Amino acid sequence: MKQFEISTDSNCDLYFDEIKQMGIYVGHLNYTLDNGKEFLDLKDDFKEYSQYVDFYNKLRKGYVAKTSILSLQAHVDLFTEMAKNGVKTALHIAQSKGLSPTIDNANQAIEIVKEKYPDINYVAIQSNTTTMGEGMLVRVATKMRDEGKSLEETKNYIESIKNHVQHIVMVDDLLYLKRGGRIGAAQAVFGTMLGVKPIIEFNMAGKLEIVRKERGTRKAFMSIVNEFKSHTLNKDFPYAVIVHTDNTKDATELQKLVEEQTGVKPELRIMGPIIGAHVGPNAVALAFISNEDRPQ
Numbered sequence: 001m002k003q004f005e006i007s008t009d010s011n012c013d014l015y016f017d018e019i020k021q022m023g024i025y026v027g028h029l030n031y032t033l034d035n036g037k038e039f040l041d042l043k044d045d046f047k048e049y050s051q052y053v054d055f056y057n058k059l060r061k062g063y064v065a066k067t068s069i070l071s072l073q074a075h076v077d078l079f080t081e082m083a084k085n086g087v088k089t090a091l092h093i094a095q096s097k098g099l100s101p102t103i104d105n106a107n108q109a110i111e112i113v114k115e116k117y118p119d120i121n122y123v124a125i126q127s128n129t130t131t132m133g134e135g136m137l138v139r140v141a142t143k144m145r146d147e148g149k150s151l152e153e154t155k156n157y158i159e160s161i162k163n164h165v166q167h168i169v170m171v172d173d174l175l176y177l178k179r180g181g182r183i184g185a186a187q188a189v190f191g192t193m194l195g196v197k198p199i200i201e202f203n204m205a206g207k208l209e210i211v212r213k214e215r216g217t218r219k220a221f222m223s224i225v226n227e228f229k230s231h232t233l234n235k236d237f238p239y240a241v242i243v244h245t246d247n248t249k250d251a252t253e254l255q256k257l258v259e260e261q262t263g264v265k266p267e268l269r270i271m272g273p274i275i276g277a278h279v280g281p282n283a284v285a286l287a288f289i290s291n292e293d294r295p296q
Contacts, residue, residue: 004089012135056246065277075109098206128206169285176280231290240266240288
């Protein structure tokens with residue numbers, strides 16, 4: 001029997017149908033394209049795979065996507081909906097505080113909603129990651145919920161493994177990260193050099209940093225595979241995910257390399273618009289939960 005419910009934000013990059021099947025609540029982040037209409041991720045669109053492809057094709061054509069964090073009011077609306085639905089106890093998993101102060105909005109919103117619903121027990125934690133790294137933690141929490149684990153036990157376990165979530169990203173163009181303020185101008189300029197494939201990862205502070213640069217996609221992928229081989233997988237979640245920004249060809253190549261070298265066949269997925277707007281088209285990332293901490 002479930003002892004609590006789970007909520008998160010749409011940065012987790014779980015698909016629309018998955019969210020329904022898992023029975024979790026999601027706060028929808030918004031974005032605009034070329035200062036046009038505002039869309040809510042996973043609510044107004046991104047319910048079909050073709051909508052992901054269309055989004056990245058627009059970025060390739062020069063459209064500029066602007067995103068914003070999940071606001072205080074959006075969190076209040078999310079938690080109020082849950083309380084109205086009779087949810088007394090819940091764990092909320094937010095994206096990394098190293099990327100945005102979303103967790104602060106979540107905690108403030110819980111206190112606001114408690115004024116009207118004083119008997120709720122909602123606890124928010126930040127994941128120290130985003131996209132499918134965050135999504136993997138949501139999957140782990142959902143599994144524990146469905147096994148009848150308590151809120152406290154699940155929270156403590158997620159806190160204990162969140163810095164074991166490894167997210168190794170090969171980006172095609174660092175200018176998207178520069179535009180979003182994720183990296184500096186000097187780093188972005190280096191990333192535009194012909195043939196250079198920067199590898200970025202989350203550090204222990206939940207911030208993205210360039211850890212190395214490789215010449216060409218093949219060398220970049222081999223470095224990702226070698227790093228994967230240096231880790232041991234979490235026994236409760238012994239698989240990997242490859243998430244890409246509409247680059248199925250390279251994602252499939254990386255999947256093949258990982259399987260050939262390790263026997264593990266990663267799940268292939270496409271990234272949503274919120275983080276995808278910051279890494280740009282053609283990025284490929286390998287995510288997994290290991291038994292080892294991230295680099296400092």
